[in-house]
Amino acid sequence: MSENKFEFSFEEFNDSNELNDADARLLADARKITKQAYAPYSKFYVGAVAVLENGELVSGTNQENASYPVGICAERVLLGTVATIHPDIPIKTMAISYYSDSIKSDHPISPCGMCRQALLEYESRTDKPIRIILSGQEGKVYIIKTVRNLLPFAFTSDELK
Numbered sequence: 332m333s334e335n336k337f338e339f340s341f342e343e344f345n346d347s348n349e350l351n352d353a354d355a356r357l358l359a360d361a362r363k364i365t366k367q368a369y370a371p372y373s374k375f376y377v378g379a380v381a382v383l384e385n386g387e388l389v390s391g392t393n394q395e396n397a398s399y400p401v402g403i404c405a406e407r408v409l410l411g412t413v414a415t416i417h418p419d420i421p422i423k424t425m426a427i428s429y430y431s432d433s434i435k436s437d438h439p440i441s442p443c444g445m446c447r448q449a450l451l452e453y454e455s456r457t458d459k460p461i462r463i464i465l466s467g468q469e470g471k472v473y474i475i476k477t478v479r480n481l482l483p484f485a486f487t488s489d490e491l492k
């Protein structure tokens with residue numbers, strides 16, 4: 332028997348003023364785009380903005396539905412858009428933010444399990460790590476170097492060859 336472990340490090344900033352200009356701008360865009368979310372049921376509005384390797388920006392917001400499971404997260408809306416417009420261009424960095432009618436948006440949230448799986452597929456497909464910036468409308472910011480860190484023991488296409 333051997334004891335194994337997963338470990339990863341991430342950057343933590345006290346607020347967006349500590350970020351470099353490009354990251355601060357991307358996060359500001361993600362914070363702003365939350366306004367386009369359609370979330371009348373959860374009242375939890377998520378915005379994601381990605382910068383691609385060609386410098387283009389693509390955004391996504393969560394879109395809910397009266398039939399609850401039909402709703403889709405901001406991250407997967409974004410991925411679907413990138414994959415359609417620029418299927419061959421890797422995502423360099425994605426910033427994700429939110430606001431909510433019931434909790435304070437002063438701490439980072441991280442992508443749900445389904446979005447982690449979708450993000451990892453995109454990372455593998457383009458063979459480039461996706462950097463993730465997480466933060467609320469204010470407060471701490473986390474930066475994670477690659478989606479792989481968010482999904483240990485991931486099920487990937489390697490198993491289907």
Ligand code: THU
Nearest residue numbers: 373375377393404405441442443
């Ligand atoms: N949501 C996202 O869009 N992204 C996340 O990372 C977490 C959750 C959405 C799904 C749903 O519309 C609402 O937030 C509450 O779960």
